[in-house]
Amino acid sequence: MKPTxxxxxxxRVLTQVRHDRRTLLLLLLVPALLIGLVAWIFTDTPVFGSIGPAMIALFPFIVMFLVTSIATxxxxRSGTLERLLSLPLGKAEFILGYALAFGLLAVVQTAIAVGFAVWVCGLEVSGSLGLLFAVAVADALLGTSLGLLASAFARTEFQVVQFMPVLIFPQILLGGIFLPRDQLPAALEAIGDWLPLSQAIDALNAVARGDQDAGxxxxxxxxxxxWIVVAIVLGSVTLRRRTN
Structure with a gap:
């Protein structure tokens, strides 16, 4: 594997995205706008202060999953991958290149979303803003890596959407957004504790409240x-050259 x-x-991926304005706007602005919509819905109530950190986890995660999986x-499907892999380019290099490109976009997206939530929507953060940003970036990278994994198995864009009930929806339902996990049935609580989105939500809530140490x-x-590393490795191993 060569870094070059x-x-x-x-x-190449960043150049393509830069020329696709709709995708760029979807990536960078939609999560922040959705967070703003939630804050607007709960104006003059303490609700956004409670669920705001979870929204920072949720929207970038979903958007990065969809855009990354469909783009890959x-x-x-266009045969570009088949042509690229006929050159001295391995599957792992292809997947890592995509992960790097969308990872950089995820950093920008997260900066916009976090900044909008804190400075425009008024989300109070008692802990370190830097830690909040770090967790939010990791969460967006998680969506990217799961998107790469889904794209390795899907044959059509519709099948990518079909992967959401498998990879995305259970994490949302068991992540503690709608009901604290310790109030779920014991089996569901145990499953939720092992899902990465749950850990992202826990970490963001802890930073916002400032009630946990950095460890x-x-x-x-x-x-x-x-989870990110495992998803990328599995995506590179299972990636097919072309979808017929």
Missing amino acids: RVLATAE LRER YIWLRLGFIAI
């Missing part, structure tokens, strides 16, 4: 990082 090939792939799938946050960041 990974960087070249990432540069289109490369395969608690970094432990959950490490857990999310493991």
Whole structure:
């Protein structure tokens, strides 16, 4: 594996996204606008202060999953991947290049979403804003990595959407957004504790409340990082050259 090939792939992807204004706007602005909509809905109530950190986890996660998976799938369906892999470019280099490109976009997206939530919507953060940003970035990268994994198995864009009930919806339902996990049935609580979005939500809530030390946050960041690495590795191993 050569870093130059990974960087070249990432540069190509970023160039494509830069010329696709609708995708760029979807990536960078939609999560912040959705957070703003939630804050607007609960104006003059304390609700947004409670669910705001979870929204920072939820919307970038979903958007990065959809955009990454569909963009990668289109490369395969168009035959671009097959042509690229006929060159000295391995599957792992292709996946890492995509992960790097969308990872950089995820950092920008997260900065906009967090800044909008804190400075425009008035989300109060008692802990470190830097830690809040770090967890939010890890969460967006998680959506990217799961999107890459889904694209390795999907044959059409519709099938990508079909992966959401498998990879996305259970994490939302068991993540503690609608009901604290300790109030769920014991089996569901145990499952939810092992899902990465749950750990991201826990970490963001802890930073916002300022009621946990940095070790608690970094432990959950490490857990999310493991999921990211595993998803990228599985995506590179199972990636097919072309979808017929």
